[in-house]
Amino acid sequence: MGILDSAFDSFEGMLADQWKDVVTSAPFDEHTVVAPGIRKREQSGFGANRGSDDILSTGSIIFIPENTAAFIFSQSGIEQVITEPGGYEYRDGEASVFDEQSRKSKGIGKILLDEAGERFGFSGMSPEEKRVAFVNLREIRNIKFGTRGPLVYNDSYYQCDLEIFSYGSFSVKVTDPVLFVRNFVPAGVVSYSFNDPAVRSQMLTEFLHSFIVAVGELSSQYRVSMLPSQADEIRGRIVEDTANAGTWAARFGLELVSVGIENIELSEQSRALIQQFAEQRMSVRAYEDVSQTAANIAAQQMIAQGVRDNGLGDAGGMLFGMNLASGLNPVNASQAGAMLSGAPGASAPQDGQPGDQSAPDDFASQLELLEKLKGLMDAGVVTEEEFAAKKRQILGI
Structure with a gap:
């Protein structure tokens, strides 16, 4: 019975996978960087494609939306990358009786017998596996960050160390999709988002390390109250960092596009220091004004x-x-x-x-x-x- 069941499954699966597919990208949300390819199953209730999700028939059509790169994966990894938008016919899948070139080269009978015989040895399964995934090439915005503890800012204006907490967001963009898929996305994954806690944790750790270095370098030039207006310079210093977020472009094909600082908060002790400084400065200025007037x-x-x-x-x-x-x-x-x-x-x-x-x-x-x-x-x-x-x-x- 097992052999008969396998033969039946092989023939049934082979027939189902003969249908050519229409593949396009699943919807991207704000932080999705890799989305799986989805197959059009039916149209207006008429006709249905019941083929396997991991089989791609020769002659299938792949639609690539604007600002995306399509990756075709086989068992060994990346088989093909398409970066230009449009519709493409896939020619390296399983032979299909619905594909004219396959019929001319093999004939319908040979296509069916070859495919069924190949599957029979694998208990009805196809030894091939083909999947399509799409990489988002748009700017991925509004990735929130916040310092987990106070940063020490040696303010040259106040001539003391101030403790600050910083909150904001940054945006990134995939500039080398092949490098990104190979070095950043885990193997075999066709759906990936920066909303994933594990992904976000690693990115934030590296970003904050470079952010702290960049902010520290600005302490000799800018008062702490001027930091929010120096977001562009902070971003430039992060990109130039030789470690952490500064290496994203070379390591992952991922570029830091912008940094936005929403708020800079001082610790209670630092606020007290600045208030004391301001009061003393006002007292000295008032004394100087009175003395100058009296002298005149x-x-x-x-x-x-x-x-x-x-x-x-x-x-x-x-x-x-x-x-x-x-x-x-x-x-x-x-x-x-x-x-x-x-x-x-x-x-x-x-x-x-x-x-x-x-x-x-x-x-x-x-x-x-x-x-x-x-x-x-x-x-x-x-x-x-x-x-x-x-x-x-x-x-x-």
Whole structure:
């Protein structure tokens, strides 16, 4: 009975697998990187293909969607890789009576007898195995990460070690599908996702190791509050890392595309350190502002008193700046100082009286002297009342 059952199974299985298949990719979700090929079993309730999932008949059609690579696996591994989108006819499967080239080369009877005889020795099973899988070549986004413990960030601005927790996401892309399938995907697997805890654990471990190195290198350049805006530079440093995530491209054909930092949190101790630093800095700045204001007021008072007591003179010109000093010649400066101090000879000439030879003798000189006195008033050395009085003296009004 066993031999008869085997013969019956061989013939029945052979007939079922004579149907040509239409194979395309199973749906990809956000994190699926390898999806199995699925066979179209029926159409609108008419016709049904009951062939085996691990048998691919000659003449079957494989449809490759955009941004995917189709892998045809046999028992020994990768048999063929197709990276261009479109529909392809498979020519290396089991002979089929529905394939015109097979019928012409062998004939229907020989195809059926050969296939049934080959299966009979394996108790009705086919010795061949063919499977189709598709690798996602799109960017796989939003792979979440978070530091499991505090990272030490030696902030050069605060000049201390800060403990930070970082959270965000990164994205990757398969750039070499053959290298990825051979070195990253376990053998015989036709469905693989980054949602798998084992897959994610290994990736996150390597990513975080490189992330910690990259962030540490930035501590001498950026304050901790600026880290979220340096995601591109962090990504560049991770890619350049000679270990862990930096080696993904060469090891697995997998490229780190982007890194996004959603949040940087400080530990309680680090927050207290920064708050203390800020309070001390505000106190010092307030003290400096008050001291500078007091110093300015004191200086103005001393200058004003000196001008009132001793006149302007050459030294006074130096106090008010080189521009003011260069604009006053010794004669004018002495006259202005004398007039401000109320010294003899300070009054302007009266109508019909000859003026002092050292005083301004024309209207232009008077205006120049008034401009200098106006500068003293604007600087706060001379009051408006004093300026008005000296103006009347100079103009003789």
